[in-house]
Amino acid sequence: MSTSEDKKITILGAGLVGSLLSIYLSRRGYEVTMYERRPDMRKENISAGKSINLALSDRGWLGLQGVGIEAAIRKVAIPMNGRMMHSVKGDLTYQQYGEEGQSIYATSRGLLNCVMMDEAEKKGVKIVFNHRCTRVDMENAIASFESPEGAKDVKSRLIFSADGAFSAGRLALQLGADRFDYSQNYLKHGYKELLIPAGPSDSFKMEKHALHIWTRGGYMLIALPNMDGSFTCTLFFPFEGEESFASIKTEEDCNAFFKKNFPDALELMPDLAKQFFSNPTGALVTVKCFPWTYKDKLCLIGDAAHAIVPFYGQGMNCGFEDCTVLESLLEKYNEDWSKVLPAYQAARKPNSDAIADLAIMNFVEMRDLVGSKEFLLRKKIEARIHEKHPEKWLPLYSQVTFSAIPYSEALANGLRQDGIMKKVMALPGIEAKWDSAEVEKMILDQLV
Amino acid sequence: MSTSEDKKITILGAGLVGSLLSIYLSRRGYEVTMYERRPDMRKENISAGKSINLALSDRGWLGLQGVGIEAAIRKVAIPMNGRMMHSVKGDLTYQQYGEEGQSIYATSRGLLNCVMMDEAEKKGVKIVFNHRCTRVDMENAIASFESPEGAKDVKSRLIFSADGAFSAGRLALQLGADRFDYSQNYLKHGYKELLIPAGPSDSFKMEKHALHIWTRGGYMLIALPNMDGSFTCTLFFPFEGEESFASIKTEEDCNAFFKKNFPDALELMPDLAKQFFSNPTGALVTVKCFPWTYKDKLCLIGDAAHAIVPFYGQGMNCGFEDCTVLESLLEKYNEDWSKVLPAYQAARKPNSDAIADLAIMNFVEMRDLVGSKEFLLRKKIEARIHEKHPEKWLPLYSQVTFSAIPYSEALANGLRQDGIMKKVMALPGIEAKWDSAEVEKMILDQLV
Numbered sequence: 022m023s024t025s026e027d028k029k030i031t032i033l034g035a036g037l038v039g040s041l042l043s044i045y046l047s048r049r050g051y052e053v054t055m056y057e058r059r060p061d062m063r064k065e066n067i068s069a070g071k072s073i074n075l076a077l078s079d080r081g082w083l084g085l086q087g088v089g090i091e092a093a094i095r096k097v098a099i100p101m102n103g104r105m106m107h108s109v110k111g112d113l114t115y116q117q118y119g120e121e122g123q124s125i126y127a128t129s130r131g132l133l134n135c136v137m138m139d140e141a142e143k144k145g146v147k148i149v150f151n152h153r154c155t156r157v158d159m160e161n162a163i164a165s166f167e168s169p170e171g172a173k174d175v176k177s178r179l180i181f182s183a184d185g186a187f188s189a190g191r192l193a194l195q196l197g198a199d200r201f202d203y204s205q206n207y208l209k210h211g212y213k214e215l216l217i218p219a220g221p222s223d224s225f226k227m228e229k230h231a232l233h234i235w236t237r238g239g240y241m242l243i244a245l246p247n248m249d250g251s252f253t254c255t256l257f258f259p260f261e262g263e264e265s266f267a268s269i270k271t272e273e274d275c276n277a278f279f280k281k282n283f284p285d286a287l288e289l290m291p292d293l294a295k296q297f298f299s300n301p302t303g304a305l306v307t308v309k310c311f312p313w314t315y316k317d318k319l320c321l322i323g324d325a326a327h328a329i330v331p332f333y334g335q336g337m338n339c340g341f342e343d344c345t346v347l348e349s350l351l352e353k354y355n356e357d358w359s360k361v362l363p364a365y366q367a368a369r370k371p372n373s374d375a376i377a378d379l380a381i382m383n384f385v386e387m388r389d390l391v392g393s394k395e396f397l398l399r400k401k402i403e404a405r406i407h408e409k410h411p412e413k414w415l416p417l418y419s420q421v422t423f424s425a426i427p428y429s430e431a432l433a434n435g436l437r438q439d440g441i442m443k444k445v446m447a448l449p450g451i452e453a454k455w456d457s458a459e460v461e462k463m464i465l466d467q468l469v
Numbered sequence: 470m471s472t473s474e475d476k477k478i479t480i481l482g483a484g485l486v487g488s489l490l491s492i493y494l495s496r497r498g499y500e501v502t503m504y505e506r507r508p509d510m511r512k513e514n515i516s517a518g519k520s521i522n523l524a525l526s527d528r529g530w531l532g533l534q535g536v537g538i539e540a541a542i543r544k545v546a547i548p549m550n551g552r553m554m555h556s557v558k559g560d561l562t563y564q565q566y567g568e569e570g571q572s573i574y575a576t577s578r579g580l581l582n583c584v585m586m587d588e589a590e591k592k593g594v595k596i597v598f599n600h601r602c603t604r605v606d607m608e609n610a611i612a613s614f615e616s617p618e619g620a621k622d623v624k625s626r627l628i629f630s631a632d633g634a635f636s637a638g639r640l641a642l643q644l645g646a647d648r649f650d651y652s653q654n655y656l657k658h659g660y661k662e663l664l665i666p667a668g669p670s671d672s673f674k675m676e677k678h679a680l681h682i683w684t685r686g687g688y689m690l691i692a693l694p695n696m697d698g699s700f701t702c703t704l705f706f707p708f709e710g711e712e713s714f715a716s717i718k719t720e721e722d723c724n725a726f727f728k729k730n731f732p733d734a735l736e737l738m739p740d741l742a743k744q745f746f747s748n749p750t751g752a753l754v755t756v757k758c759f760p761w762t763y764k765d766k767l768c769l770i771g772d773a774a775h776a777i778v779p780f781y782g783q784g785m786n787c788g789f790e791d792c793t794v795l796e797s798l799l800e801k802y803n804e805d806w807s808k809v810l811p812a813y814q815a816a817r818k819p820n821s822d823a824i825a826d827l828a829i830m831n832f833v834e835m836r837d838l839v840g841s842k843e844f845l846l847r848k849k850i851e852a853r854i855h856e857k858h859p860e861k862w863l864p865l866y867s868q869v870t871f872s873a874i875p876y877s878e879a880l881a882n883g884l885r886q887d888g889i890m891k892k893v894m895a896l897p898g899i900e901a902k903w904d905s906a907e908v909e910k911m912i913l914d915q916l917v
Contacts, residue, residue, distance in 0.1 A: 200752050204652035205643075304648050
């Protein structure tokens with residue numbers, strides 16, 4: 022193999038993770054070509070596919086910093102410092118996410134993707150659009166594509182499959198690899214996006230620097246701010262049942278449902294019912310699989326390896342962390358792919374499993390608990406213990422969002438904290454003595 | 470649609486479940502064609518694929534009785550009345566499976582399949598060989614095939630996918646159905662078949678009417694009798710690790726391993742090491758998915774819907790029970806497929822999930838417990854309670870093997886019995902008082 026062939030890498034998918042990966046590899050001298058199924062979204066006004074608004078947090082920023090494109094992204098991101106909970110009556114309760122100065126950052130998937138493709142091209146990455154991958158020949162690292170110009174086979178040193186939850190590379194592993202463990206599991210809830218338009222002069226009609234949440238037990242609505250003063254809401258709602266997408270059949274049903282459950286949001290969306298019936302309903306899937314690699318010829322990354330539900334806001338962040346870890350292993354093993362890829366999948370698999378489970382757990386917490394008195398009290402106790410003993414107690418949300426602690430450790434720590442806090446919350450009269458020395462000692466004793 | 474088109478049914482796969490299903494449908498006047506990937510095994514001497522010897526039990530016989538082919542199958546089946554456990558020293562311990570007269574029946578997958586295809590053809594079923602299904606168009610019930618004669622599309626009223634663990638019909642659901650839940654999970658153990666040849670004049674070198682088991686903790690060997698006096702052994706063994714397929718590299722390694730762990734079996738297999746290296750190593754997968762149907766156009770059945778590991782001997786029996794249940798629903802709903810198929814998948818899914826879990830649990834039990842003193846004592850206590858109170862206590866093995874109690878109920882009953890027996894086995898001095906009135910009362914009290 023000539024040096025040039027040895028440096029040729031194909032990436033399937035020019036989404037967020039593919040774009041970041043392409044920059045990391047390009048900086049190391051690889052000749053990287055990304056093949057994207059859709060047209061160039063920078064030129065045509067198209068949907069970027071999954072359009073749930075994203076929240077960039079620490080792991081995501083680390084990935085961007087590693088290739089020096091953090092500043093470019095900051096320009097299209099709005100810091101959110103806490104969650105704003107909306108009661109049925111319209112009462113607001115605000116809860117800071119972390120410490121002073123810690124934020125997650127709302128950004129539009131489409132906008133972010135455009136900036137990242139620009140950055141990738143600046144670094145020498147070639148992006149080929151309108152190319153749908155129809156087959157991956159793992160043994161020979163050949164990807165086949167269909168495009169308006171016809172069919173094409175591309176051979177390279179190594180194929181990265183960054184093509185999302187319905188990955189062509191993963192399908193090749195499923196059909197061709199020995200003993201490939203695989204699962205795809207859907208929630209009974211789907212989602213629908215709805216827009217709260219900007220106020221006069223692009224003003225924000227709700228608090229700009231917060232993630233808004235309306236929790237209602239079996240379902241919930243959230244809203245994230247956009248750069249133009251609007252908010253993108255997402256309704257997470259059962260597909261079937263008494264209150265469900267299936268049960269809302271007319272504009273009247275829709276308005277009545279929102280009036281009853283989300284009256285303050287309804288007021289901000291005059292054309293709600295129209296949006297409800299013209300916008301698509303999306304499904305929410307968790308994908309787990311293993312192995313992620315075939316010899317040193319094919320490697321899954323991002324959602325292709327581990328699609329997760331969006332309730333911890335970590336899908337993209339986890340994918341970016343895949344890139345950071347891969348980069349550190351390329352350094353450690355001097356770009357010997359036969360060592361890098363096994364180490365990469367061994368390092369990432371337990372952590373992507375953990376964030377998948379955390380995301381499902383957080384769905385239940387957000388839907389059912391956020392906003393309840395007990396939940397607020399528990400958060401208050403945890404915040405106090407953290408403030409007094411920051412080295413002993415970091416709330417789970419902060420471990421996941423504002424640290425690079427491996428997700429699997431965060432999950433284990435979180436389960437342990439959960440056990441401790443359950444005992445604390447069961448103490449008689451906890452409401453009155455939540456900030457007492459007794460409670461503090463009880464918690465610390467259990468941490469030993 | 471003309472009456473004739475309305476009666477045209479395609480079955481993918483002419484294996485055991487496809488063949489039985491074809492007879493049930495043919496008897497109802499459907500025009501059934503089965504397409505089989507392999508050549509006709511009745512004419513050519515080929516492997517029938519997965520060749521683990523099978524054990525027919527009550528659910529399987531029920532399926533065969535329903536179409537009147539029980540007698541034909543009895544001729545190729547050997548009753549096994551209990552398990553014969555072999556210690557390292559060669560000591561034998563025999564344990565009857567159920568009551569007097571209850572047996573499971575050893576049969577060769579290939580032989581059984583040949584008889585069943587004969588019976589299907591007698592009933593008017595058409596079988597087309599050497600046709601590999603390349604694609605299923607669910608919306609239009611069109612199956613595409615590749616064969617030595619070229620490519621072909623076949624349209625019918627309804628396609629049954631009885632094409633096993635790597636089903637083409639299931640792949641169509643995975644790629645095309647909304648919110649298709651799917652998992653395939655492999656055990657860390659694989660299997661290898663080994664033959665104990667017959668003795669002089671086709672005599673059996675071990676007890677004929679038993680399933681032989683050599684349990685050794687992390688792995689095990691089993692043997693089932695064949696019609697010709699031989700036994701087919703199956704070694705269940707880890708793929709990787711200190712004692713594993715990977716660690717046995719030479720004929721010396723192989724002989725040394727068997728001499729240490731299975732000396733009495735080694736004596737009966739003079740050519741063991743040759744067999745070990747020429748026979749393939751198989752993998753063991755559990756497949757779960759849902760839904761099993763697409764409109765009234767496609768329906769999964771047997772392993773295609775629910776591949777399970779072989780440790781409860783129920784894979785084929787469960788697939789035959791699919792056919793029995795489908796037949797009863799065809800009767801109940803007067804062949805209205807739009808009612809039959811949803812009822813079929815709703816009835817079978819919880820039961821196939823249960824037997825999948827039971828099969829995994831039985832692997833652990835067989836590997837680690839069978840033959841231990843505690844296990845034998847527990848079985849003795851259960852047998853005594855069953856004998857005295859047959860209406861109150863039916864051992865789990867009998868519920869699964871010698872009854873048609875839904876697998877999901879058997880699993881629930883079994884877990885309950887397990888909880889009771891754990892307490893009983895923890896009684897001080899249980900060895901001495903196992904048949905006492907005290908123990909009997911303790912068990913009965915917990916059943917209330």
